[in-house]
Amino acid sequence: MRAQEAETAxxxxxxxxxxxxxxxxxxxxxxxxxxxxxxxxxQVLAFYGKPGAPSMGILGEYSKEKLAPILxxxxxxxxxxxxxxxxxxxxxxxxxxxxxxxxxxxxxxxxLEEYIEFAAQRGWIxxxxxxxxxxxxxxxxxxxxxxxxxxxVHLALDPEWRTEKPMQEIGSVSARELNEAQERMDRYxxxxxxxxxxxxxxxxFKPRMITEREQVRVDFDRVVLVHTADGFGAPAVKRQAYQFxxxxxxxxxKGFKLFLESKVPGAGWDIPLMLxxxxxxxxxxxLVVMYQ
Numbered sequence: 433m434r435a436q437e438a439e440t441a442x443x444x445x446x447x448x449x450x451x452x453x454x455x456x457x458x459x460x461x462x463x464x465x466x467x468x469x470x471x472x473x474x475q476v477l478a479f480y481g482k483p484g485a486p487s488m489g490i491l492g493e494y495s496k497e498k499l500a501p502i503l504x505x506x507x508x509x510x511x512x513x514x515x516x517x518x519x520x521x522x523x524x525x526x527x528x529x530x531x532x533x534x535x536x537x538x539x540x541x542x543x544l545e546e547y548i549e550f551a552a553q554r555g556w557i558x559x560x561x562x563x564x565x566x567x568x569x570x571x572x573x574x575x576x577x578x579x580x581x582x583x584x585v586h587l588a589l590d591p592e593w594r595t596e597k598p599m600q601e602i603g604s605v606s607a608r609e610l611n612e613a614q615e616r617m618d619r620y621x622x623x624x625x626x627x628x629x630x631x632x633x634x635x636x637f638k639p640r641m642i643t644e645r646e647q648v649r650v651d652f653d654r655v656v657l658v659h660t661a662d663g664f665g666a667p668a669v670k671r672q673a674y675q676f677x678x679x680x681x682x683x684x685x686k687g688f689k690l691f692l693e694s695k696v697p698g699a700g701w702d703i704p705l706m707l708x709x710x711x712x713x714x715x716x717x718x719l720v721v722m723y724q
Contacts, residue, residue: 469629469656470557471685471719475514477507478522478559478722480689482529483543487696489724491523496550510721513708517719520557523547524588524722527560528575534566544579552584559633561588569609570616577620580630588633589613591641592662604640607647610657618652631656633687633720637663637673645680658720660687664700667710674714687720 470476479499481489491499503521511519525547528536544560551558560579562572569589576587591605617632632655636642650657661674674688688711691701711721 469631470520471631471656471658474518474520475510475717476520476522476557476720477503477510478524478720479503479506480524480526480561480722480724482526482539483547485526487694487699488526488529490692491525496523496547500550500554506723509708510711513712514717515712517717521551521554522557522559522722523551524559524561526563527579528562528565528572530563530565536563536565536567538575548579548582548585552582557584557586558582559586559588559631561590561633563590563592564605569605569613573613573616577617580617580621580626581624583627586631586633587617588635590635590662592635592637602638602641604643605634607642607644610634610642611647611649614649614652614655614657618654621654629654629656631658631720633658633660635660635662635689636677637661639676646682648680648683650683650685656685657683658685658687659683660689660720660722661718662689664691664702666703667706670702670706671714674718678714678716684716685720686714686716686718687722688714688718689722689724691724 479489479491479502481491481493483492483496485492490502494502507519507521525539525544527539527544529538531537548558560576562576564572572589573587579585580587589605589610592602614632617630620626621630634642634657636659642648648657659677659680661670661677663670663673665673674686677686690706690711692705693701711718
């Protein structure tokens with residue numbers, strides 16, 4: 433479980449350019465490279481959190497300017513450990529934060545735009561994460577989808593916080609809801625002429641967090657679903673959680689989350705923290721790795 437903070441008042445949840453190739457001339461709206469998902473050739477290394485909220489992850493402990501060289505250092509370690517895979521640094525930002533009674537507080541748009549532009553200037557990507565609360569998956573997607581206008585933005589849903597009792601109970605999403613979320617995202621990209629294949633991350637560390645998991649689809653043209661093992665603990669505990677997620681072979685792209693030491697009273701973290709070489713021994717190799 434994670435300590436919760438929000439930057440804005442709670443409210444309802446409604447509402448890298450690729451180069452051309454001989455096969456795809458510059459006049460084409462989407463080059464071949466542009467249509468390829470990042471995880472086809474690179475591992476993503478992300479720092480997780482909320483700007484200005486130190487208790488919610490490393491991303492909130494530093495300014496983006498101070499965070500950049502730290503992220504680059506971690507990315508270098510994974511680039512050295514992952515063999516033929518490349519590496520793509522990323523900011524993983526909590527956009528919608530669940531409050532008591534399931535209300536949602538949103539990170540200011542101006543703050544997100546600063547991080548998105550900062551990342552784009554460096555060729556990095558950004559994930560925007562919605563904790564869902566009481567409003568449901570469809571409403572969360574309605575808030576997330578407009579951010580896809582930025583070519584380096586990808587999306588994420590966290591079923592843990594699909595609840596009206598944050599820090600007291602763990603929420604869930606259904607396979608049907610995940611399929612509908614992907615379908616909405618796929619259609620939004622197409623209808624708005626937006627470039628690229630984008631990722632949609634979903635977190636899981638308990639079986640009940642994704643119900644009827646075997647029915648989750650991954651056949652959408654413009655969306656790559658990333659199934660991420662969340663939760664802190666000793667390496668053996670984390671490996672067990674990852675192995676449970678690996679059983680869902682119908683969702684082949686996996687992610688893995690690590691927890692750095694927290695200064696928040698009562699918060700947990702990974703003891704000891706797995707090294708990049710340890711993470712690379714997971715089967716299948718996680719293509720998205722994040723640090724909170």
